[in-house]
Amino acid sequence: MKLTFKEKMKNYLTTKRIIKISVILVAYILLAIFTTNNMYSLLRLTLFSAVPLALVAMGGLYSERSGVVNIALEGIMMFGAFIGILVLHNLQDKGIDGQHILFLALIIGGIAGMLFSVLHAFASITMKSNQTISGTALNMLALALAFFVGRALSAAGTEEITFRDSYRISEIPVLKHIPFLGDILFERIYLITLFGIVLFIIMALIAYKTKFGLRMRACGENPQAADAAGINVKRIRYIAVIISGLLAGIGGVLLIIPTTTSFKANVYGFGFLALAVLISGQWKPVRVLIFALFFGLLRSLANGIAFIEADLQNIPFLYNMIRALPKDVIEMLPYVVTLIVLGLTSVKSRAPKAAGEPYDQGKR
């Protein structure tokens, strides 16, 4: 039965959807009116940590939705960032165009993450070993490798890999005139951050709108049934874990380049934070994105609070409260709030049913 456009629209626009859309529209207009220039600076900073967080959480979504718990995200991020920044460090003075090097570093970081995640896939799918053990081992291994190899390669014997940060683009023509979004997304931005956002959307669509995505989610809920329907569970899981490695590796590079100018074998626990984002986002892309933005905002407060101090002075109560807080407390906030959010949302939390279980054909 073919539906006309009018009928399609009628089906789509339920009351719930209309309310949702109008709330989003009103919020958007309000934001566009009331956001000051200082706030835009803070929001851009937020993006620098929220995008990698969302991307790595999306990696976790792929892996866990296919049925493989991936605690190794932190280690994969670490490894991807290590290799990516190493590439950047070595190519920087070779006279190649900046943006090209940037994307090269990003892609090589992603490939490094993929390769590293194969170790996890092999252990947890082929070897049917405990996925938490394998993940923990890989986290430890990535940290040790980044330290050891980093120190062996550097002249000073430290694990620090430095790079010059000159990749920020001042503006993107036309697009920057979009109210609100244009100011955040298309001014004083890194192209790779935008790339990260696009990648997130593409991966979300693949997970939810394609045959592969459906099969993958089936493998995470009921692998026996998926197998009976002719799906190669092991293959799907391998692909999902490797995709998660790609995203985590890219996420690692994406985190380091905009936020610092040196990699010190540290990704600030973002792999773990991404797991928390994934759980509080209930393994669903839109919610994951919302929580990632939220945590990104908290994360960037420690450095970004200075931006909005002038604005905050209009609200003396809030201003005094924030001024009274030591910097350590503000830096601690994302972790504390994560715990609180998890405490509030986890009671009804429902992980993919088969996550964490090696696939056993003989089991029903």
Next chain:
Amino acid sequence: MKKIFNSNAFEKMLATLIAIVAGLLFGLVIMLLINPSMALGGFGAILSAGFLNGGESLGEVLFKATPLIITGLAVAFAFKTGLFNIGVSGQLMIGAFFAVYVGVRWNLPPSIHWLVAILAGIVGGMVWALIPALLKAFRNVHEVVATIMMNYIAMYTSKMLIEATIYDTVRQEARPVLSGAVLPTLGLDKLFGFNQLNSGIIIAILATIVIYILLEKTTFGFQLKAVGFNRNAARYAGVNDKSNIVYSLLISGALAGLAGAVLYLAPGSGLKLETTHQISNYGFQGIAVALLGMSHPIGTMGAGLFFGYIEAANQELQAWDFKREIIDIISSSIIYFSAFTLFFQRYSHKFMVWLGKLFGKKEVEVATETVNDEKENGGNDNETNV
């Protein structure tokens, strides 16, 4: 004879041994890649540093093994009760702060001061474990994520606490503890000829025994394990699953706090609480120890001694121009390979059968079948426990 060769535990030991060898070889490969000329010498140092200088080396192994055994126990205990406590590091940091605080600030008679400081450390670890425990028991928050978050919170909290109470602004570290709060050496330093060795190792051994008895010989331990094995079944059998989850994380945290106290109250180690933004590495090493020890208290002690043995190569390695992280690479790859236990076990089983044939037993065929069953069970057992 047949019984020994075909026993499940023996197969597991062999599988662990294979993992250790594989991990060591991986470390050797990395060393060869980084610095081929020094690699063999450095590798030799890792293998031999633990006994090269007789008593002194042994003393160093025991000293290095002490915190590893205790943090390993903390992780292993949680594993046995079905929980993965990645937060041992955070609990250790807070425990260490409590212990050092008592050691610096309280004026107590020397004979009990160190004991009180250790108790304070235990309390600190328990306080830090209580939050994820409650979240897990009552709010269904996954303990892995909760304890990781607590690690980061501990990092900032301990920094602020140290700076507010026991900070030496000149040296930018915590003040040294009073002499009465330093752990007694009990003459162990003289006995082994290694001056840092102290009663910590005795505490570690005592803790191992206590945990072994608690887990294997008491009803309470059985209930904890039952909840870990199947929470719903245990509840059906009349066990209070919620309070048991809280208890087991509290005990795990207490051990972590104990490890922190033993580490930072040690005499002459020069180890001071620092206020850098770094999460203590001991908790993560504890995970490695517990995994290699298959979460059994005695196995954990053995694994702690093994890692202590490798760690003792630290200074030797410098002479061969290798950084200490190679030890971390080796231990983490050992853990990675030990995750393959099930796979290795299949081969070690075949090896066992082959050995059995060598001894000309006729019932080998029959034995193979029963062991096959046993292995399946053992495998499942392993998965759920760890």
